[in-house]
């Protein structure tokens with residue numbers, strides 16, 4: 063046990079299991095050259111001889127492993143911690159780790175891509191899966207059509223340590239294909255749905271007892287991507303901390319709580335970078351203290367900035383650990399002088415020891431309480447805590463799909479659950495008789511009401527509260543929607559909301575989702591309750607990350 067840490071590791075929400083983790087400082091070293099484009103990301107350090115090129119099941123375990131005595135085994139697990147293996151990558155997790163197989167055992171290998179054969183050193187093992195650190199690609203994968211390599215050099219200099227993007231080392235066209243496949247896999251595995259063109263059959267469902275594949279298969283379209291998938295984010299949320307007595311702001315280093323200074327991010331709009339830089343410089347000049355997450359002391363916790371491309375408006379929110387900002391007026395003046403486009407400077411107070419960014423209290427320090435942006439001809443007021451999609455170019459495409467799937471004639475009553483600042487609701491209101499929106503954040507509903515007035519829309523009304531509570535209330539009051547649109551957070555719809563939806567029996571349901579696994583779970587419940595999933599449109603709202611958004615159309619059977 064000298065070289066090992068026996069650690070209880072959690073596999074997300076899955077059951078906990080004892081795992082063997084090779085301690086970082088004793089991991090085997092070898093001098094194998096790690097190929098360019100892979101090396102920095104993987105931090106591979108090794109000096110043993112490799113069995114590069116080994117292939118086939120019986121050869122997948124490299125026999126020339128580093129120091130035999132540093133390995134440890136677990137009964138029934140075919141690899142040992144510290145062992146060098148050659149493994150076939152069969153998939154990719156949503157956070158960009160390659161899913162490898164060695165003798166049927168799953169190894170997660172950061173930096174490896176599906177289809178590749180890689181050499182890696184096992185760094186932890188558990189009963190059902192382990193982790194390995196990649197050393198080199200043994201067999202690359204090329205796109206059959208274009209004959210181009212799928213692995214590309216990540217353009218971002220901090221890609222290795224940041225963790226904000228997970229797929230920069232994958233060609234963009236391949237990212238789009240993978241995102242569609244990720245959706246398909248979730249729909250078949252969790253949703254037990256049959257997908258058109260997929261050979262894999264959906265399983266037997268407990269409730270129906272019949273094979274889902276007998277039903278019309280779901281159409282999953284190719285992912286809608288961007289022509290220029292960089293510099294798309296209209297919002298930055300930057301944690302502030304101290305390094306060597308200096309205020310820094312940037313990102314949490316991958317796998318740690320350390321904040322690393324960052325001035326440029328390739329998926330962020332440049333206007334936001336300029337504003338964050340100005341705030342950091344002003345705070346340093348005025349010796350405003352940075353929040354220390356360990357002691358709970360210090361003032362500035364986060365700088366949140368937003369940029370509205372259509373109006374040029376910029377907003378900054380200073381999230382502080384306390385109400386008083388020393389030299390607050392000077393801070394505001396310095397920010398305004400450095401970035402003349404700023405129209406709103408706000409403060410949000412968060413004194414809780416929590417990873418949640420915003421606290422409950424927000425006030426305007428200078429300027430407007432909202433900024434204005436436009437999507438698809440509709441104007442939106444956005445306040446500091448309102449949800450607003452971060453990729454404006456793709457948002458138009460996503461909302462356009464939601465409107466298309468709602469198939470409105472102008473006669474319908476529509477409910478938009480999880481409506482945020484009323485964005486989808488107002489898109490729908492132009493084509494419906496009446497729209498009801500519900501959202502849990504009160505400021506977002508204030509924005510939604512203001513946005514309706516701003517656009518002269520009189521057939522939309524909004525309510526604050528949990529959708530799972532407000533919807534049954536509307537049901538009791540006799541609201542009978544023809545179409546229900548839901549756009550929940552990552553955890554998906556509340557079961558009580560799904561139950562009410564099934565009782566209300568709308569003709570169509572449009573499900574907008576940012577998480578394919580909870581989407582698939584909810585689709586199964588809706589299918590069991592009498593709905594049929596017709597088509598799914600994946601939209602790439604977050605290029606170079608593992609995230610994918612979907613818009614789904616369901617009809618009553």
Ligand SMILES: C[S@@+](CC[C@H](N)C(=O)[O-])C[C@H]1O[C@@H](n2cnc3c(N)ncnc32)[C@H](O)[C@@H]1O
Nearest residue numbers: 449480481482485501502503528529549550551
């Ligand atoms: C993915 S966003 C969608 C917002 C909006 N449809 C849009 O596109 O801008 C999810 C929204 O659900 C809200 N939310 C979270 N839990 C909720 C609940 N139980 N009931 C109502 N809204 C909720 C969040 O505040 C957030 O605004």
